Amino acid sequence: MAGRSAARPKRRDTDDTRARIRNASRRARGGRPVAGPAAVAPTLVTVAGYAWRILILAGFAYGVFAVLGRFHEVAVAVFLGLVVTAMLRPLADLLARRIPRPLAVAGALIGTIVLVLGVLAFVGETVAGEWDTLVTEFKDGLGRIQPWLERPPLRLNAHALGDAQAKIGEYLSTHRSDILSTAVSGAGRLVEVLTIAALALFCSVFFIHSGDRQWRWFCDQLPAGARHRVAVVGRASWRTFTGYTHGIVLVAGTNAILVGVALLVLRVPLAVPLALLEFVAAFIPLIGSPVALAIAAIIALATRGPLIAGVVIALIVVIGQIEGHLLHPLVMSWAVRLHPVIVALSVVAGAIAAGVVGAVVAVPLVSVLWSAGQALRSTAPP
16 A cells, blocks of 8 residues: 555656656647646636736726826816817917917917807807797697697606696796806806816917927937837827817717707707707717707707607707718728727716716727827837
8 A cells, every 4th residue: 555655646747747748849849738737728828818917907097097087177177288289289380370379379279269258158148048938938848748648658647747847847937047057056166167277278378389399308308219109109199189189070060060950940949059069969979969969859849849859859860870970980080990889988988987078088098099009019119
């Protein structure tokens, strides 16, 4: 018995040695190694290698989002400054051919600010002027919709619908000022918005005036071996960002014009504010435009009846097809072609991480990162 127990470890050691010899000979001939008693499966080694890399990337992404969340006001201001720069830099360059560049930058910024404030003032005046009419039409519309809801197939309770109609009408009548000032309610929120806007304007002045010189100075501070690659990546990223910004503004403007004209033709109240809402919502790809048009459909249903609301819903489908098959491919051809699944996942992840701001920033951020990765992969050190 003692002899047999002593022979077993020696035989196991011999098997291990033979397996290592076979694996070494197979590697020398280019073949696949044979798993011995102590060998690890190649698939498991590959999965483990990818796993630790994914963990490192996830930790890095979490750290970036934590920093951005801690200083989200600064991040939003810089992002808005870059958007303004991407939109106004060509105009400033055009004006700088005839007048000094500081005057060209000031003229482009001041003209844009006046235009934006004028549009907002017009929208506010339109809402205030149509509010009483909207309340009246909303009450009458609910009265017209109620018999339709009481019939099959819905068969809703008439008493419950009457109570809902009275409560909605009372709320609209007594909370007019609250509804109109919801976007700027609270002194703290207003101060935060004004601070972000002022910082974004401050950054955009310097970005438009001398952004290229600032980027060259930044590259000069890097080690000599990394300057060329960083410069190439920066140019590719900025080209992608400006292309995406110009394209998404084109998409938003086209959608707003189509919606505004259609609502004016259908005589839906608040056509201009709803068109502006469509313009802003279009900056959130795939999600924003349907949400804005759904709000327009609800107003059309309450004020103009089910038939007009059905036409507005058909408008949602038509604009979605134009946006998805014509405008967005054009945008992505100017920037980076991203699969719709990547776009959807980016928007949802951005919304979870940073709300509406994250949903707006997510797609251009992913586009820039993808473009930077492609440039980095195709650029060899000088």
